[in-house]
Amino acid sequence: MTRAVPPVACSLQSAELADRRVVWERLCERALLQRSPVANGLQLVFAAREGVEAELRELARLEAECCAFADWKVQRRAEGVVLDVIASGHGVAAVRSLFDATT
Numbered sequence: 675m676t677r678a679v680p681p682v683a684c685s686l687q688s689a690e691l692a693d694r695r696v697v698w699e700r701l702c703e704r705a706l707l708q709r710s711p712v713a714n715g716l717q718l719v720f721a722a723r724e725g726v727e728a729e730l731r732e733l734a735r736l737e738a739e740c741c742a743f744a745d746w747k748v749q750r751r752a753e754g755v756v757l758d759v760i761a762s763g764h765g766v767a768a769v770r771s772l773f774d775a776t777t
Contacts, residue, residue, distance in 0.1 A: 694740075702773075712758070716759045719755070720755045727748070745758075745761070
């Protein structure tokens with residue numbers, strides 16, 4: 675059985691999207707260490723400061739709901755708290771553009 679691929683789109687309304695962007699911007703200002711494009715998306719490394727991992731996990735959960743075309747994975751690693759956002763096709767460019775304005 676073939677799995678249906680979600681459309682490359684965000685389901686948030688304009689006001690919700692603006693609010694979410696502010697949350698991402700604040701987190702990035704506070705803790706983002708590195709932003710790197712990867713073959714199928716983007717990797718963001720955040721400082722492992724108090725509260726960062728929990729906030730990042732919650733944001734990844736929320737993003738997985740509204741931007742289901744991408745896989746949002748948070749891991750604790752030696753270099754910090756890492757968010758890998760992976761997609762396919764047109765989703766790769768969409769993932770990268772999501773963080774252009776915030777990083």
